[in-house]
Amino acid sequence: MEEIKIFAPATVANLSCGFDVLGCCLDTIGDQMILRKNNLNKLRILRITGQDLPLESENNVATVAIDAMLKTLGSTQGFDIEIDKNIKAGSGIGSSAASSAGAVFAANMLLGEPFNSKELIVFAMEGERLASGNAHADNVAPALMGGFSLVKSYHPLEVLSLPSPPEIRFVILHPLIELKTKDSRAVIKQQVQLKDAIGQWGNLAAFVSGLYTEDYELIGRSLEDKIIEPMRSVLIPYFEELKNIALENGALGFGISGSGPSVFAMCKGDTATANVKKAMQLFYQDKGIEFDLHHSAINRTGIRILE
Amino acid sequence: MEEIKIFAPATVANLSCGFDVLGCCLDTIGDQMILRKNNLNKLRILRITGQDLPLESENNVATVAIDAMLKTLGSTQGFDIEIDKNIKAGSGIGSSAASSAGAVFAANMLLGEPFNSKELIVFAMEGERLASGNAHADNVAPALMGGFSLVKSYHPLEVLSLPSPPEIRFVILHPLIELKTKDSRAVIKQQVQLKDAIGQWGNLAAFVSGLYTEDYELIGRSLEDKIIEPMRSVLIPYFEELKNIALENGALGFGISGSGPSVFAMCKGDTATANVKKAMQLFYQDKGIEFDLHHSAINRTGIRILE
Incomplete structure (x- = not known):
C-alpha cells in the first residue's frame, strides 16, 4: 500500500470525574488525512485545509508523532501528508490528538502494521507533547482504540479499554x-x-x-x-x-x-x-x-x- | 422471632487504591452475636467475651447503632445482646464495624426486616462514629452487603456492590x-x-x-x-x-x-x-x-x- 486516506476522530477527555485518565472517542466529528509514501526520506506536510497550522515537519504534531515511530523502527521512510482539519485547534475536543493519532495510524498501515493500536499511543503522545507541553494520552488513546479509554498509569504507560454503553x-x-x-x-x-x-x-x-x-x-x-x-x-x-x-x-x-x-x-x-x-x-x-x-x-x- | 444468633464478619477497607471508599468482606474471621428482645425498652449488653469493651449502651458501638435505627423507626423495643469477639479491637479489620453492622442486622431481623441491608448502612455508621470519630462506611457496607463495596459518595450516601472474582x-x-x-x-x-x-x-x-x-x-x-x-x-x-x-x-x-x-x-x-x-x-x-x-x-x- 502506497497511499491511505483516513478519518481521525475528535475525542472528549477528562469527562468530569476522570481528569487526565479518561477519554472517549466521537463518531461524527473528525479530520480527514491522506498519507502517501515518498522516496525522499522526508516527512512533508503538503497541505492543511481548515486550520492555520505549521507545515514544517518539526513543528507539526502529525510529523513529530510519525518521526517518533520511525525512530523506534529504525526506519527512514518518507511520507507526504495532506490534512483536512474539521476539528478546530484549541477547541478541547482533541484536535492535536486527531492529527497525531491519525498520522501514526496511517503511517503504521503503510508500513505493514509493525505496531498494534495500543502500541501507537506512545508515539502519538509525542504530538501531544509538542502541542501542549504535556505528553498526555487521554485523547490519543481513545482516538486510536475507540470507545472509552482509561489511562491507568504513565510510568509504565498502561491504557485500558472500557465498555461503551450503546445509548x-x-x-x-x-x-x-x-x-x-x-x-x-x-x-x-x-x-x-x-x-x-x-x-x-x-x-x-x-x-x-x-x-x-x-x-x-x-x-x-x-x-x-x-x-x-x-x-x-x-x-x-x-x-x-x-x-x-x-x-x-x-x-x-x-x-x-x-x-x-x-x-x-x-x-x-x-x-x-x-x-x-x-x-x-x-x-x-x-x-x-x-x-x-x-x-x-x-x-x-x-x-x-x-x- | 424473639432471638437470633449471627456471624458478623471482619472486613478489609481502603485496599491501597480505594482509601475511604472501598472495602471487602472476609469469610473466615468474625464475631458471633446473640440478640434477644426484652420488654424493658432498654438496650443491654449482657456480656462480651474475647475483648475488653464497654458494656454501657451509650458507649458500645452495637447499642449506639441499634439506637440510631430504633430512633428512625420510632420504636422503643428493647434488646439484650451477647457478643463473642474474635476480631480484636484496633486490629484494622473492622472490629467495630462487625459489632455495629451485626447489631443492626440482627435487630432488623427481629423487628421483621423493616430495612434492607443497604438501608442499614447508615445506622451502622453511627457505631463507627463512636469508635473512631468518623462515621465511615467502608467497613460496615461490605459487612452488611458482602463482597466488595464502593462508597461512591457520603452526601448523599451511595454505596455500590462490585463483583467478587472467585479466586x-x-x-x-x-x-x-x-x-x-x-x-x-x-x-x-x-x-x-x-x-x-x-x-x-x-x-x-x-x-x-x-x-x-x-x-x-x-x-x-x-x-x-x-x-x-x-x-x-x-x-x-x-x-x-x-x-x-x-x-x-x-x-x-x-x-x-x-x-x-x-x-x-x-x-x-x-x-x-x-x-x-x-x-x-x-x-x-x-x-x-x-x-x-x-x-x-x-x-x-x-x-x-x-x-
Missing part, C-alpha cells in the same frame, strides 16, 4: 473563544484537598462500574468534578447556566471537554440528545458568542480507513 | 501492637499532590475494571497507594520487608488493611495464598513481635444467621 450520546458546544491548553492547565493548583480527591476517585470508580453495568443514571451521577471544574469553568462563558440547562433538559451529566473551552453534555438516547442540544443552542444564541454545536454517538473503533 | 483470597497479618484509628488518621495530611491523586484514581478505576473482567493481574497492578501508605506504613513494623516478601512469593498485591496495623496480601487461588501466608509467617516469627495470621476467601453475602 450514550454527546452534545458538544464549542464557544469560539481562544483558550490554549497551556493556559487552561496554568489555572490548576498542584495541591488538592484529600477529601475532594476521595470524592473524585469514588465518582470515577462508580463511573467505571456504570459503564460495565450499563447503568446510565449511575454514569450520570458520577459525572462530578469538585477539583478541576471549579478552577476551569470560570474561563468558559455561561458555564453554570449551560450546565443547568443541559441537566434540566435531561442530560445525564455535563462538564468541560478536555481543557475546554468546549463543554459536553452526556445523554441517553437520541431524543434526550436532541432536546439537550436544542436547549443549549437556544440559550447560547442569545449571548452574542459564536459557537459550534455537534452531537455524536460513541465511536467504538477509533480511526478508520476511508479508501 | 481472590486474602492473607491478613495483624502485628499485636496498639494503633488506634484516631491516631492512624492523625498522620494523614489533608492536602495531597494532584499528580498523586491522579495516579490513585487511575489505579482505582483500573481495579474496578479488573473486578468486572476478572483480570487478576490487573487487580494486582492496581493495588498501589502513593498517598496514604507512605504516611501510615511507618507505623507498622517491617512493612516494606513484608510487602516485598508477599509479592516475591506470588501475592497480587499488598497493603494496609483499613487504618492498620493489620496488613493484607491479596492472592489468586489457594496455592499462592498458602505460599504467601507461610512466607509472611516465617519472616515475622523472627522479629519478636507477636502477631495473628489469617487467610480468607471473599464472603459474598456478608453477615449470616447461625441459628
Whole structure:
C-alpha cells in the first residue's frame, strides 16, 4: 500500500470525574488525512485545509508523532501528508490528538502494521507533547482504540479499554473563544484537598462500574468534578447556566471537554440528545458568542480507513 | 422471632487504591452475636467475651447503632445482646464495624426486616462514629452487603456492590501492637499532590475494571497507594520487608488493611495464598513481635444467621 486516506476522530477527555485518565472517542466529528509514501526520506506536510497550522515537519504534531515511530523502527521512510482539519485547534475536543493519532495510524498501515493500536499511543503522545507541553494520552488513546479509554498509569504507560454503553450520546458546544491548553492547565493548583480527591476517585470508580453495568443514571451521577471544574469553568462563558440547562433538559451529566473551552453534555438516547442540544443552542444564541454545536454517538473503533 | 444468633464478619477497607471508599468482606474471621428482645425498652449488653469493651449502651458501638435505627423507626423495643469477639479491637479489620453492622442486622431481623441491608448502612455508621470519630462506611457496607463495596459518595450516601472474582483470597497479618484509628488518621495530611491523586484514581478505576473482567493481574497492578501508605506504613513494623516478601512469593498485591496495623496480601487461588501466608509467617516469627495470621476467601453475602 502506497497511499491511505483516513478519518481521525475528535475525542472528549477528562469527562468530569476522570481528569487526565479518561477519554472517549466521537463518531461524527473528525479530520480527514491522506498519507502517501515518498522516496525522499522526508516527512512533508503538503497541505492543511481548515486550520492555520505549521507545515514544517518539526513543528507539526502529525510529523513529530510519525518521526517518533520511525525512530523506534529504525526506519527512514518518507511520507507526504495532506490534512483536512474539521476539528478546530484549541477547541478541547482533541484536535492535536486527531492529527497525531491519525498520522501514526496511517503511517503504521503503510508500513505493514509493525505496531498494534495500543502500541501507537506512545508515539502519538509525542504530538501531544509538542502541542501542549504535556505528553498526555487521554485523547490519543481513545482516538486510536475507540470507545472509552482509561489511562491507568504513565510510568509504565498502561491504557485500558472500557465498555461503551450503546445509548450514550454527546452534545458538544464549542464557544469560539481562544483558550490554549497551556493556559487552561496554568489555572490548576498542584495541591488538592484529600477529601475532594476521595470524592473524585469514588465518582470515577462508580463511573467505571456504570459503564460495565450499563447503568446510565449511575454514569450520570458520577459525572462530578469538585477539583478541576471549579478552577476551569470560570474561563468558559455561561458555564453554570449551560450546565443547568443541559441537566434540566435531561442530560445525564455535563462538564468541560478536555481543557475546554468546549463543554459536553452526556445523554441517553437520541431524543434526550436532541432536546439537550436544542436547549443549549437556544440559550447560547442569545449571548452574542459564536459557537459550534455537534452531537455524536460513541465511536467504538477509533480511526478508520476511508479508501 | 424473639432471638437470633449471627456471624458478623471482619472486613478489609481502603485496599491501597480505594482509601475511604472501598472495602471487602472476609469469610473466615468474625464475631458471633446473640440478640434477644426484652420488654424493658432498654438496650443491654449482657456480656462480651474475647475483648475488653464497654458494656454501657451509650458507649458500645452495637447499642449506639441499634439506637440510631430504633430512633428512625420510632420504636422503643428493647434488646439484650451477647457478643463473642474474635476480631480484636484496633486490629484494622473492622472490629467495630462487625459489632455495629451485626447489631443492626440482627435487630432488623427481629423487628421483621423493616430495612434492607443497604438501608442499614447508615445506622451502622453511627457505631463507627463512636469508635473512631468518623462515621465511615467502608467497613460496615461490605459487612452488611458482602463482597466488595464502593462508597461512591457520603452526601448523599451511595454505596455500590462490585463483583467478587472467585479466586481472590486474602492473607491478613495483624502485628499485636496498639494503633488506634484516631491516631492512624492523625498522620494523614489533608492536602495531597494532584499528580498523586491522579495516579490513585487511575489505579482505582483500573481495579474496578479488573473486578468486572476478572483480570487478576490487573487487580494486582492496581493495588498501589502513593498517598496514604507512605504516611501510615511507618507505623507498622517491617512493612516494606513484608510487602516485598508477599509479592516475591506470588501475592497480587499488598497493603494496609483499613487504618492498620493489620496488613493484607491479596492472592489468586489457594496455592499462592498458602505460599504467601507461610512466607509472611516465617519472616515475622523472627522479629519478636507477636502477631495473628489469617487467610480468607471473599464472603459474598456478608453477615449470616447461625441459628
